[in-house]
Amino acid sequence: MNAPANIRELRISELSIHSGATPIVRNISLSLRPGQPLTLLGESGSGKSLVAQAVMGTLPQELVAAGTIRLDGADLIASSPEERRKRWGRAISLLPQEPWLALDPTMQVGPQVAEVHRFVGGQAAPRSNALALENLQEVGLDQAGALYPFQMSGGMCQRAAIAIAHAAGSGLLIADEPTKGLDADLRDSVVTRLKQEVEAGRLLLTITHDIGVARALGGTVGIMLEGQLIDIGPAELVLSAPSHPYSRALLDADPESWDQRAHAPSGDVVLAGRCLAKSFGAHVLFRDFDVEVRAGEIVAVTGPSGCGKTTVGNILLGLVKPDTGSVERRKNVSPLRFQKLYQDPPAAFPPHQTIRRGLRDLAKLHRLQWCDVEKLLTRLRLHKNLLDRLPSQISGGELQRFAIVRALLLDPVFLFADEATSRLDPVSQKEVIDFLIQTVRETGLGILLVTHDRALAERISTRTINLAGRESRDRR
Numbered sequence: 001m002n003a004p005a006n007i008r009e010l011r012i013s014e015l016s017i018h019s020g021a022t023p024i025v026r027n028i029s030l031s032l033r034p035g036q037p038l039t040l041l042g043e044s045g046s047g048k049s050l051v052a053q054a055v056m057g058t059l060p061q062e063l064v065a066a067g068t069i070r071l072d073g074a075d076l077i078a079s080s081p082e083e084r085r086k087r088w089g090r091a092i093s094l095l096p097q098e099p100w101l102a103l104d105p106t107m108q109v110g111p112q113v114a115e116v117h118r119f120v121g122g123q124a125a126p127r128s129n130a131l132a133l134e135n136l137q138e139v140g141l142d143q144a145g146a147l148y149p150f151q152m153s154g155g156m157c158q159r160a161a162i163a164i165a166h167a168a169g170s171g172l173l174i175a176d177e178p179t180k181g182l183d184a185d186l187r188d189s190v191v192t193r194l195k196q197e198v199e200a201g202r203l204l205l206t207i208t209h210d211i212g213v214a215r216a217l218g219g220t221v222g223i224m225l226e227g228q229l230i231d232i233g234p235a236e237l238v239l240s241a242p243s244h245p246y247s248r249a250l251l252d253a254d255p256e257s258w259d260q261r262a263h264a265p266s267g268d269v270v271l272a273g274r275c276l277a278k279s280f281g282a283h284v285l286f287r288d289f290d291v292e293v294r295a296g297e298i299v300a301v302t303g304p305s306g307c308g309k310t311t312v313g314n315i316l317l318g319l320v321k322p323d324t325g326s327v328e329r330r331k332n333v334s335p336l337r338f339q340k341l342y343q344d345p346p347a348a349f350p351p352h353q354t355i356r357r358g359l360r361d362l363a364k365l366h367r368l369q370w371c372d373v374e375k376l377l378t379r380l381r382l383h384k385n386l387l388d389r390l391p392s393q394i395s396g397g398e399l400q401r402f403a404i405v406r407a408l409l410l411d412p413v414f415l416f417a418d419e420a421t422s423r424l425d426p427v428s429q430k431e432v433i434d435f436l437i438q439t440v441r442e443t444g445l446g447i448l449l450v451t452h453d454r455a456l457a458e459r460i461s462t463r464t465i466n467l468a469g470r471e472s473r474d475r476r
Contacts, residue, residue: 006171006201007034007071007072007091007171007172007203008033008034008072009031009032009033009070009071009072009203010031010032010055010069010070010071010172010203010205011031011032011068011069011070012028012029012030012031012051012055012067012068012069013029013067013068013069013070014027014028014029014066014067014068015027015028015029015051015054015065015066015067015068015069016028016065016066016067017047017050017054017059017063017064017065017066017227018063018064018066019062019063019064020062023227024047024050024063024227025047025050025051025054025227025228026227026228027067027228027229028047028051028067028228028229029229030220030222030229030232032172032203032204032205033203034198034201034202034203035198035199035201036219036220037194037195037198037204037205037206037217037218037219037220038204038205038206038219038220038221038222039205039206039207039208039213039214039217039219039220039221039222039235040205040206040207040208040221040222040223040224041208041209041211041214041221041222041223041224041250041425042223042224042225042250042425043225043250043397043425043427043428044209044395044396044397044398044400044401044423044424044425044428045394045395045397045398046224046225046226046227046425047224047226047227047228048207048224049097049176049207049395050063051207051224052094052174052176052205052207054069054076054077055069055071055076055092055172055174055205056084056088056092056094056174057076057079057081057084057087058094060392060393062393065077071087071091071092071172089116089120089168089170090120090168090170091170091171091172092170092171092172092173092174093165093168093170093172093173093174094165094174094176095161095162095165095173095174095175095176095178096161096176097176097177097180097207097396097423098344098346098396099149099154099157099158099160099161100149100154100157100344100346100347101344101346102161102164103149103157103160103161104149105148105149105150106148107148108145108146108147108148109136109141109144109145109146109147109148109149109152109160110129110132110133110136110144110145110146111132112160112164113132113135113136113145113160113163113164113167114128114129114131114132115128116132116164116167116168117131117132117167120167120168120169121167121168121169131167132145132163132167133145135163135164135166135167136160136163138163138166138193139159139160139162139163139189139190139193140159140186140189141156141159141160141163144156144160151280152306153305153306153309153310154305154310154343154344154419155182155183155186155305155306155452156305156306158178158179158180158182159182159186159190159305162178162190162193166193166197170202171201171202171203172202172203172204172205173194173197173202173203173204173205174205174206174207175194175204175205175206175207175208176207177207177208177209177396177423178190178194178206178208178213179191179208179210179213180209180422180423182305182452183302183303183304183305183452184452184454185304186304186305187210187212187213187452188216191213191216191217194206194217195216195217198217198219204217204219209397209423209424209425209426209429211239211250211251211254211426214235214239215235215239217235218235218236219234219235220232220233220234220235221233221234221235221238221239222238223238223242223244223246223247223250225244225246230244230246230247231243231244231246231247239251246427249427250425250426250427251426253425253426253427253429253430254426254455255426255429255430255453255455255456255459256455258430258455258456258459258460259459260459261433261437261459261460263296263297263441263462264296264297264462265294265295265296265297265446265462266294266295266296266297266441266444267294267295267296267444268294268295268330269292269293269294269295269328269330270293270294270295270329270330270333270413270414270446271292271293271316271327271328271329271330271338271414271446271448272290272291272292272293272327272328273289273290273291273292273312273315273316273322273325273326273327273328274290274325274326274327274328275288275289275290275324275325275326276288276289276290276291276312276315276322276324276325276327277289277322277323277324277325278308278311278315278320278322278323279323285307285308285311286307286308286312286467289312289325289467291312291316291448291465293414293446293447293448294446295413295444295445295446296440296441296444296445296446297440297446297447297461297462297463298436298437298440298446298447298449298460298461298462299446299447299448299449299461299462299463299464299465300449300450300451300456300457300460300461300463300464300465301313301448301449301450301451301464301465301467302450302451302452302454302457302464302465302466302467303466303467303468304468305452307467307468308467309418309450309467310343310418310450312448312467313340313416313418313448313450314340314416315327316414316416316448317338317340317416318335319340329414330413333413336366336410337410337411337412337413337414338412338413338414338416339407339408339410339412339414339415339416340407340415340416340418341400341403341404341407341415341416341417341418341420342403342418343418343419343422343450345391345396345399345400345402345403345423346391346392346396346399348403349391349399349402349403350391351390351391351392352390353390354387354388354389354390355386355387355388355389355390355391355394355402356387356388358406359373359387359402359405359406359409362406362409363409366409366410368409372409373405373409376404376405376408376409377405379435380401380404380405380431380432380435381401381428381431382398382401382402382405386398386402395423396423397423397424397425397428399423400420400421400422400423400424401424401428401432404420404432404436408439411443412445413444413445413446414445414446414447414448415445415446415447415448416447416448416450417436417447417448417449417450418450419450419451419452420432420436420449421433421451421456422451422452429456433456433460437460449461
């Protein structure tokens with residue numbers, strides 16, 4: 001890894017971000033110094049990522065930033081586009097929220113890391129390749145250098161993006177949801193890695209929904225709500241005795257504090273896999289694997305990143321063929337009623353089509369009423385003014401809730417929810433989970449839920465299957 005650039009301070013004063021005359025972020029003031037990481041918490045759409053984009057100089061063209069952002073005295077808002085680009089990867093690095101969009105799909109992961117050392121760090125090709133291997137080993141991907149992003153799980157792509165961000169050696173690292181989609185062990189290893197960057201003198205600004213990550217990183221924690229910074233102070237104080245009611249609600253919504261929500265299934269099997277086996281090359285994901293989902297139940301699948309959780313759901317939906325085994329689906333049910341929520345929502349939305357256009361086309365195609373769309377938007381707390389934006393113009397959590405709206409409009413009997421709440425803050429996650437549980441009880445929907453959050457799985461599922469250990473726990 002390149003030695004961090006020597007940057008002493010990031011200072012943000014009275015930052016506001018507007019869309020036309022509408023304020024989205026208002027009067028944000030904070031500072032960041034070596035040895036004192038800053039973590040921003042808050043609900044999806046509260047403006048956390050917009051603050052990061054303002055620092056990077058990558059705000060969408062329709063948004064305008066006012067106030068001052070100074071990096072060692074340099075005014076980032078007043079900088080020209082050329083000056084901003086010169087800082088990228090050298091003074092400032094971004095670990096993006098959606099690694100699926102950040103990685104080059106046509107290029108193997110090893111060379112993607114190596115080119116950072118070669119073109120940013122100025123290393124020779126052999127040395128760049130050696131350093132890239134070290135970076136991948138540090139995030140547990142030493143065997144993945146020859147893989148393309150589409151050959152890796154969401155968690156593996158996230159770790160690859162982390163390796164690339166670390167390789168740059170910039171003085172300021174912005175980590176936007178760095179542990180999203182990672183199992184507990186990998187999450188802890190990423191947090192340890194980020195703390196090492198702080199110890200090496202790098203400024204660290206982290207945006208996360210994970211309260212455990214904020215607590216582990218320490219330093220300063222700020223909590224945002226509706227574009228404003230409502231709580232800020234030392235992590236141990238804000239996360240134990242917050243000053244704002246929303247901050248307390250955020251802490252209380254952690255799945256660790258939830259009551260048991262699981263209940264017995266209400267009907268017959270809607271989808272089952274019998275004696276399933278799947279390998280990719282010499283890598284065996286699973287053999288002789290059985291799974292079934294009944295009407296009115298939630299079955300959770302847990303396990304480490306890359307163990308085959310997503311593959312199981314894709315096999316059940318017919319998106320991937322098993323090497324051996326069979327899939328049984330409820331007879332006389334339209335294939336459209338077997339739906340999937342993708343781990344990476346941007347992968348499921350046309351990037352140049354507004355959300356409204358997509359939902360209107362869906363309603364027209366399947367002869368649905370627009371009022372049905374509006375009812376779901378209200379229940380999932382999605383503002384109508386988001387409908388006329390592109391997928392890239394709304395937060396990951398908002399986009400995930402739109403994905404839920406789209407899936408439920410087709411009245412599914414089965415829903416494969418692949419990390420369906422990983423982009424949501426604890427309050428929004430609790431609301432969405434409560435909504436899904438209510439839908440299960442009202443309609444008999446069967447859900448196969450992939451999650452890395454064992455506490456969440458334990459509290460809402462009828463059965464939890466640990467794919468890596470083949471452990472199955474039944475709570476009926």
